[in-house]
Amino acid sequence: MARSSYLFTSESVSEGHPDKVCDRISDEIVDLFFRTALAEGMDPWQVRVAAETLTTTNRVVIAGETRGPASIGRELVEDVARAAIKDIGYEQDGFHWNMANVEVLLHGQSAHIAQGVDASGNKDEGAGDQGIMFGYACRETPDLMPAPIYYAHKILERLAKARKSGEAAVLGPDSKSQVTLAYENGMPVRATSIVVSTQHLDASMTSADVQAVVEPYVREVLPDSWITDETVWHVNPTGAFVIGGPDGDCGLTGRKIIVDTYGGAAAHGGGAFSGKDPTKVDRSAAYAARYLAKNVVAAELAEWAQIQLSYAIGVAQPLSIYIDTGGTANVDEAKLEEALGQVMDLSPRGIRAHLDLNKPIYARTAAYGHFGRNTDNDGGFSWEKLDLVDELKAAVAG
Known part of the structure; x- marks a missing residue:
């Protein structure tokens, strides 16, 4: 018991913490690619970004792999990095938005990764990597967070x-x-x-x-x-x-994954979110799992719910769907698991479509948690919506 x-x-940790500065810059780059693709008429489904950032005393290093508009060069990436640092508030001798040396080392996405992720012929879009992702919700706060x-x-x-x-x-x-x-x-x-x-x-x-x-x-x-x-x-x-900030301590993208999620109150699959486009299931499937868990609790099907999804690189459908309610569910948990797969297509493409993730909505997630936030009018934090409550109730009753 x-x-x-x-x-x-x-x-x-705040937006000015060295690691969060890096998360913000990495997510600004994701937004830059989506924003530019949409402005230039490029299919946003084709955008790929995996951007990692390191910060230290008056230095920013950005590396990773991308696919997107050819108009996005080093200068545009540098501009969004400096704008992020300025917005956070760094104008100190040891870390200044205008004085820091910004090095951009982005290059094209690996063709061998692309062949697993991209749809082709009869093959659906696959997961961008293998892994396990968790979502959680409980009744401790109005936003169903720990x-x-x-x-x-x-x-x-x-x-x-x-x-x-x-x-x-x-x-x-x-x-x-x-x-x-x-x-x-x-x-x-x-x-x-x-x-x-x-x-x-x-x-x-x-x-x-x-x-x-x-x-x-x-x-x-x-x-x-x-x-x-x-x-x-x-x-x-x-x-x-x-x-303080990167002048006091080196920062890296993806080093505050427990801060980003549930503060240790729930399991974590180990993958970071920031800097990744939503073909990366580390991010999108974790959002989907939170969305489903929140709707399960809001539907009063359980007092709390933890959901695990698992994927293999290049494979579209999840390998497993698991829910744990600690015995608080008022329906059979196996029935709940079946219902989760019925109310939402949990393939990478299905998640992106259902939650409308091919948008520049990621920089705002970089600090103060990816979950327990208010849904924005432009589709930001769409995974916090409670629009599956009736469908879940109907699915478990059927």
């Missing part, structure tokens, strides 16, 4: 908003949060500890000074009564945090 009372912790990661993200989103508006201009772009929640009867009830480490631009500030700036925003985003007199605070526990 699962424990009902325990502590659980998740962390988040509460620790959900609120860890919300803290940093609020600090970023205050920083960019000038309300808390003393804060820098680089920050991390960590939230530990106490669970009783399986649901979160209070915060036992809160950790926030944030870059500050005034070198004279102490940890207490930083806490005075940060704490009101933390209290604003957490539910009423969750912060008590017993809640332990650790704000900039090591002291000064003036040197």
Whole structure:
């Protein structure tokens, strides 16, 4: 029997964290290829991007494989990288959007990979790689996300908003949060500890000074009564945090995969999302699994749901569909698995079509989580929609 009372912790990192700077640049490149293809009349189904970014002191290195409009050259890629860094807020001596050396090493996609992925003759489009992907949903928050990661993200989103508006201009772009929640009867009830480490631009500030700036925003985003007199605070526990971002620590794309997903509350297949077009099932199938899990829970077919999908490179249909509800389902789990395959085509092409993923919608996912977000009018975060509820109910009833 699962424990009902325990502590659980998740962390988040801000858009200015070195790894998140890299995720953002990589996703801006994905968006650049889709945006340009659509503008130039190229079939967006033919776009392929696998972009990896490294950042360090005033240096950005972008490498990977692409297929798309010939008009996208080194200068365009460099421009979107600099624009991303500027938007994040880096204008420091050690990392400046205009002064950093940007090296672009993108080249064409391997023909041997392309032959497995592309549709040809009677062969449907195949998965871009082998692997396992997971999706999860639960009733802990309005967006059906695990509460620790959900609120860890919300803290940093609020600090970023205050920083960019000038309300808390003393804060820098680089920050991390960590939230530990106490669970009783399986649901979160209070915060036992809160950790926030944030870059500050005034070198004279102490940890207490930083806490005075940060704490009101933390209290604003957490539910009423969750912060008590017993809640332990650790704000900039090591002291000064003036040197931040890639100047303080090297960044790499895809190094914050647990932050991107469920904060450790659910399984992870190991594949990163950022910098990949949706033929890569590491990304698109993880989105599909979240979409299905969220709709299962919203349909009240289970209190929580974890879904695994598996793929082989070049093969269109998933090798397996598995759902775990921890015994909370009110229908047979095997019946649920069958229903998942009925309500959605889980081939790479089917996922891209159903969720409308051939669009420039990826840079916005690079920070504060890919899940538990609001669906945008232009199709961003389409995997958060709850439009399969009735179909799932009908499928398991049939």
